[in-house]
Amino acid sequence: MSLRPVGAAIIGFGGVAQYHHQRWLRELPEFDLRGVWDINPAKLVKAQQDGIAVYRSEAELLADPAVELVVIAVPNDDHLPVSLRAMQAGKHVLCEKPVTLNSAELETALAAARQAGVIFTVDQNRRWDGDFVTVRKAIEEGCLGDVYQIESRVYGSRGIPGDWRQKKARGGGMVLDWGIHLFDQAMLLAQTRRLTSVFAAFEYAWGGECEDGFLARFTYEGGLTCLAEVRTNNYIPMPRWYVSGSAGTLLLRDWDDDAAVVRIKCEDADALPVAAASGVTKTMAPRSAGTIEQLCLPHRTPDVGDLFRHLYKAIRGLGPVDITGDQLRTTMRMTEAVFRSAQENRVITDV
Numbered sequence: 110m111s112l113r114p115v116g117a118a119i120i121g122f123g124g125v126a127q128y129h130h131q132r133w134l135r136e137l138p139e140f141d142l143r144g145v146w147d148i149n150p151a152k153l154v155k156a157q158q159d160g161i162a163v164y165r166s167e168a169e170l171l172a173d174p175a176v177e178l179v180v181i182a183v184p185n186d187d188h189l190p191v192s193l194r195a196m197q198a199g200k201h202v203l204c205e206k207p208v209t210l211n212s213a214e215l216e217t218a219l220a221a222a223r224q225a226g227v228i229f230t231v232d233q234n235r236r237w238d239g240d241f242v243t244v245r246k247a248i249e250e251g252c253l254g255d256v257y258q259i260e261s262r263v264y265g266s267r268g269i270p271g272d273w274r275q276k277k278a279r280g281g282g283m284v285l286d287w288g289i290h291l292f293d294q295a296m297l298l299a300q301t302r303r304l305t306s307v308f309a310a311f312e313y314a315w316g317g318e319c320e321d322g323f324l325a326r327f328t329y330e331g332g333l334t335c336l337a338e339v340r341t342n343n344y345i346p347m348p349r350w351y352v353s354g355s356a357g358t359l360l361l362r363d364w365d366d367d368a369a370v371v372r373i374k375c376e377d378a379d380a381l382p383v384a385a386a387s388g389v390t391k392t393m394a395p396r397s398a399g400t401i402e403q404l405c406l407p408h409r410t411p412d413v414g415d416l417f418r419h420l421y422k423a424i425r426g427l428g429p430v431d432i433t434g435d436q437l438r439t440t441m442r443m444t445e446a447v448f449r450s451a452q453e454n455r456v457i458t459d460v
């Protein structure tokens with residue numbers, strides 16, 4: 110089948126555009142990267158050095174009839190105004206995460222997409238992370254029995270990077286930065302379960318105006334709990350994933366690791382007490398070898414290029430949009446509940 114590439118342009122040529130978008134928009138035959146626009150002239154020079162054409166203004170980019178798709182990679186508080194201008198110019202939009210700063214803004218963006226008859230979707234690229242895909246498969250195939258707790262953690266030790274990410278008014282802080290990825294993943298793992306409550310606590314280890322870490326707990330109907338934790342002042346990381354089910358436990362330590370699963374095969378005889386520091390315990394005595402089985406689930410290597418390939422198909426009317434408006438509504442509601450819970454120090458039940 111001969112491809113009719115989608116003409117694409119990028120607004121905001123910073124970190125994510127340089128390391129992520131430009132690669133896919135140039136490598137994939139499905140796209141034709143027409144050029145970039147950035148308010149910082151140094152970024153335009155960088156683009157030209159990379160062999161990419163540049164526009165002289167956002168207006169010039171949006172007026173280019175060869176551009177069908179605009180990828181928006183500007184700071185978080187500019188996602189809505191830039192997306193609106195692009196959609197009003199008749200362009201499809203792949204916006205960076207977080208889609209917007211709140212649900213009201215999201216509805217404005219979705220209404221603009223409907224009115225213009227264009228696609229508005231978001232770069233939730235971490236749906237294609239190997240660790241996430243490995244864990245998701247294990248859970249969905251029932252490897253652990255009924256899963257009742259999913260712990261998802263990302264630990265760093267360098268605080269919040271850059272400038273605008275440290276400013277509340279610009280949509281800074283770790284909830285809108287890393288949180289949104291973990292909430293999107295939690296939503297997918299919870300499948301169709303109804304979210305019944307949210308509790309969150311923020312950390313300000315670096316003393317800035319935005320939270321540089323947080324712990325969020327999402328509870329779903331039927332008892333599933335998803336913990337999402339992000340911290341930026343931790344020199345010893347915790348495992349990326351720890352999942353508890355009725356029949357076993359899963360541990361996945363780091364992005365590119367295999368997952369280790371320990372499953373119960375049969376009930377154990379009464380445990381013998383084991384020494385535990387200054388006491389003894391039967392409760393915490395380990396399972397005897399014959400009653401458990403240990404599995405290694407090999408790390409999966411999904412291709413994040415599929416996000417762009419699927420977007421191409423959606424634009425050409427050959428397939429669905431992967432990251433839908435309803436999913437964005439859910440993660441935005443989760444995000445808002447996290448902020449409310451941390452601010453009011455209470456469990457939010459009207460999510």
Ligand SMILES: NC(=O)c1ccc[n+]([C@@H]2O[C@H](COP(=O)([O-])OP(=O)(O)OC[C@H]3O[C@@H](n4cnc5c(N)ncnc54)[C@H](O)[C@@H]3O)[C@@H](O)[C@H]2O)c1
Binds near residue numbers: 183184185233234
């Ligand atoms: N999906 C991911 O994995 C991922 C990773 C990193 C960043 N992001 C998101 O991408 C966005 C950009 O992050 P970044 O790390 O690239 O930031 P960055 O600061 O490195 O780059 C932002 C760029 O936008 C430019 N800019 C600012 N306002 C503009 C405007 N109105 N018009 C044109 N250019 C403008 C800046 O000059 C800068 O070059 C953020 O929303 C961030 O949350 C997503």
